Amino acid sequence: xxxxxxxxxxxxxxxxxxxxxxxxxxxxxxxxxxxxxxxxxxxxxxxxxxxxxxxxxxxxxxxxxxxxxxxxxxxxxxxxxxxxxxxxxxxxxxxxxxxxxxxxxxxxxxxxxxxxxxxxxxxxxxxxxxxxxxxxxxxxxxxxxxxxxxxxxxxxxxxxxxxxxxxxxxxxxxxxxxxxxxxxxxxxxxxxxxxxxxxxxxxxxxxxxxxxxxxxxxxxxxxxxxxxxxxxxxxxxxxxxxxxxxxxxxxxxxx
Numbered sequence: 001x002x003x004x005x006x007x008x009x010x011x012x013x014x015x016x017x018x019x020x021x022x023x024x025x026x027x028x029x030x031x032x033x034x035x036x037x038x039x040x041x042x043x044x045x046x047x048x049x050x051x052x053x054x055x056x057x058x059x060x061x062x063x064x065x066x067x068x069x070x071x072x073x074x075x076x077x078x079x080x081x082x083x084x085x086x087x088x089x090x091x092x093x094x095x096x097x098x099x100x101x102x103x104x105x106x107x108x109x110x111x112x113x114x115x116x117x118x119x120x121x122x123x124x125x126x127x128x129x130x131x132x133x134x135x136x137x138x139x140x141x142x143x144x145x146x147x148x149x150x151x152x153x154x155x156x157x158x159x160x161x162x163x164x165x166x167x168x169x170x171x172x173x174x175x176x177x178x179x180x181x182x183x184x185x186x187x188x189x190x191x192x193x194x195x196x197x198x199x200x201x202x203x204x205x206x207x208x209x210x211x212x213x214x215x216x217x218x219x220x221x222x223x224x225x226x227x228x229x230x231x232x233x234x235x236x237x238x239x240x241x242x243x244x245x246x247x248x249x250x251x252x253x254x255x
Contacts, residue, residue, distance in 0.1 A: 065219065068106040081107055081220055081234040090129070090225035091145055093166045101225075102140050107234075108219025114242040117218050118183040120199065120235040125150035127227025131158060132234070134182050135221040136191060138214055145221055146193045146205070147182050155180075157195045161208040171195075171205055179235075188212055188245055 065076070074083035089104040121132045125148070133147015141164050149158035149170065155177070156170040173180075181196040191210045194202040220234040 064109045065107055066109075068108065068217075069103050071105045074105075074107075076107070079235060081237065083222065083232055085130070085132075085222040085224045085229045085232050087224050087227060087229040090223045091135070091143070091160065091162075091166075091221070093141065093162050093164070095165045095167060104221055104223035106135055106137070106217075106219060106221045108135070108137070108217040109239065110215055110217050111239055111241075112215045114186050114188075114244055115218070116183065116185045116240045116242055117238065118181065118240075119220060119237040120179050120181050121147055121220075122179040122233045122235070123148060123150075123222070124231045125155070126230050127224065128152065129223070129225040130227055130230050131224075132222045132232045133158070133220075134184055135217070135219060136184060136186065136210065137217040138211060142211060144184075144191055144193075144208060144210060146184065147221075148180050157205050159193055159206045159208065161206075161210075163209070169206060184218075185242070186210065186212075186216065187242070 069086070069089070071083045071086045074081065076082075083105060086103075086105055090101045091104050093100045093102075117134060117136075119134055123130065123132045125131075128151060129149060131145075131147060131149040133145055133149075135143060135145045137143035141162065143162050144160065146159040147157075149156050151170065155173045157173065157180070159169050160166050175197075177197050181199045181202075183194040183196070183202060185192040185194070189209060189212045191208050192204060193206040193208065194204050196202045218239055220237055222232045224230060
């Protein structure tokens with residue numbers, strides 16, 4: 001009897017072990033399956049959060065940007081603005097030509113104080129005076145536009161500074177780059193204008209007088225004064241706040 005009982009006990013223990021192993025393995029598979037499900041859910045949720053964040057950022061930026069002379073064809077997202085520039089448009093006041101025009105596409109935001117703004121511009125320039133760039137504008141009589149202007153088959157870095165009347169200065173580029181970066185820095189009562197062919201080395205094109213302590217419309221502009229329009233793309237537009245130079249000096253002297 002003792003031998004039989006012992007044999008029976010061994011078999012029961014073996015069965016329990018196999019049963020417990022099956023249970024453990026089952027739990028392992030369940031946990032693994034749930035883990036994969038959780039990980040997949042987390043990945044999808046994270047992607048959704050990133051998409052919502054990007055959309056929210058774009059929506060917020062879009063709310064800050066607005067059109068003056070909106071073109072018929074344009075598209076904007078969080079990284080770029082593309083448009084077909086409205087034909088026979090320009091910005092100019094009086095000087096030399098005797099006329100005033102104020103009808104080019106201008107996509108802008110309004111900021112106060114001192115700042116730095118930058119954008120990458122690409123244009124399919126075709127006709128004399130086709131142009132793309134940045135504009136700073138207080139009103140119809142006080143503004144600056146700067147960027148690329150196509151004149152006599154050449155690409156030029158162009159700056160027009162207007163205070164009641166417009167002036168114009170150009171720097172002819174020795175090559176025809178696909179894109180150009182334009183940067184402006186508003187400090188005190190002036191605007192510094194820079195350009196770059198690689199977004200690394202920037203060359204100063206002009207230092208222009210500009211009223212300080214007034215809100216400024218800053219944004220992307222284009223025009224096709226003589227032509228029938230062209231495709232233009234603006235990428236990476238950004239405006240960075242700069243601490244007020246006079247206040248920084250005051251703080252330095254009053255520590």
